[in-house]
Amino acid sequence: MKNRLSQVMPGGRCFFMAMDHGYFQGPTTGLEKPGETIKPLLPYVDALFCTRGALRSAIDPLNSKPIILRVSGCTSMVGKDLADEEVTTSVEEIIRLNASAVGVSVFIGSDYEKQTLKNLSQLVNACEMYGIPVMAVTAVGKELERREARYLALCCRIAAELGARVVKTYWCEKEFDKVVKGCPVPVVIAGGPKCETELEVFEFVSDGMQKGAVGINLGRNVWQNPNPVAMAKALRAIVHESASVKKAYEIFNEGKQKLESHAGRQVLQ
Ligand code: 5RP
Numbered sequence: 001m002k003n004r005l006s007q008v009m010p011g012g013r014c015f016f017m018a019m020d021h022g023y024f025q026g027p028t029t030g031l032e033k034p035g036e037t038i039k040p041l042l043p044y045v046d047a048l049f050c051t052r053g054a055l056r057s058a059i060d061p062l063n064s065k066p067i068i069l070r071v072s073g074c075t076s077m078v079g080k081d082l083a084d085e086e087v088t089t090s091v092e093e094i095i096r097l098n099a100s101a102v103g104v105s106v107f108i109g110s111d112y113e114k115q116t117l118k119n120l121s122q123l124v125n126a127c128e129m130y131g132i133p134v135m136a137v138t139a140v141g142k143e144l145e146r147r148e149a150r151y152l153a154l155c156c157r158i159a160a161e162l163g164a165r166v167v168k169t170y171w172c173e174k175e176f177d178k179v180v181k182g183c184p185v186p187v188v189i190a191g192g193p194k195c196e197t198e199l200e201v202f203e204f205v206s207d208g209m210q211k212g213a214v215g216i217n218l219g220r221n222v223w224q225n226p227n228p229v230a231m232a233k234a235l236r237a238i239v240h241e242s243a244s245v246k247k248a249y250e251i252f253n254e255g256k257q258k259l260e261s262h263a264g265r266q267v268l269q
Helices: 002-008 034-044 052-058 091-096 113-128 149-161 176-181 198-210 228-241 245-268
Strands: 014-018 047-050 067-070 101-106 134-138 166-169 187-190 215-218
Touching (some): 002 101, 014 034, 014 187, 052 067, 101 113, 113 134, 134 149, 215 228, 228 245
Parallel strands (some): 014 047, 067 101, 101 134, 134 166, 166 187, 187 215
16 A cells, blocks of 8 residues: 555655546547647656546556556536446456556535445445555536535545545635645645636645645646646646745746747757
């Protein structure tokens, strides 16, 4: 268990690259070809969060990162209720794919609260036998307004009490420290829809880290940005080097300029 956790959280901190979106929303913008999107970002992230299908079809087994396998699903954006999830992947398959951890969503307060908490509990039962950490994802479906401290604290605590080794939850503007303090296992910050500016992303990540989160699980705010590598470098600096927002923005701009001058040279040639 400790060894697997340290694979995905070297030094206790983590930058997970979320690329699991296709499991309920199909070919998400920027992730139509997940292998190509992710390749240049690999040096900057600690683990990939993806389904077995993406792993099989898009990730080079000879040149990858530790995998956190998304193992809940069976719903879609166009279906009745995103919360109506089941566990999709057997423990044998999780082991065969050499996953370092697994992720499962819980939809607390929804009609499927019990079902999804049972998904988590049963997955913990199966995975603990083999020392595989389970990350609970406190999901809100389409109800994004639920992302406030009291609700998130409740979700994180329940997920940890049921045996999650890590909890991924949303950052919130007010009292995020209370969410982290009430959770006895490490808390990882989820991304959410793309922010308007890079600074906004750096600000919420930096605030969340200062308030006790151990890292991030971000997708769209990295690979939907026109400069995803620069974004990844800057976010890595906040997570692993405690870089300030100002420093992160400098790193982002440096990365962006390098790319622009490289593109310029190519045009001249
Ligand atoms: C979807 C997830 C994603 O991994 C999570 O939402 C992070 O991706 P993004 O930063 O694009 O929101 O768990 O259920």
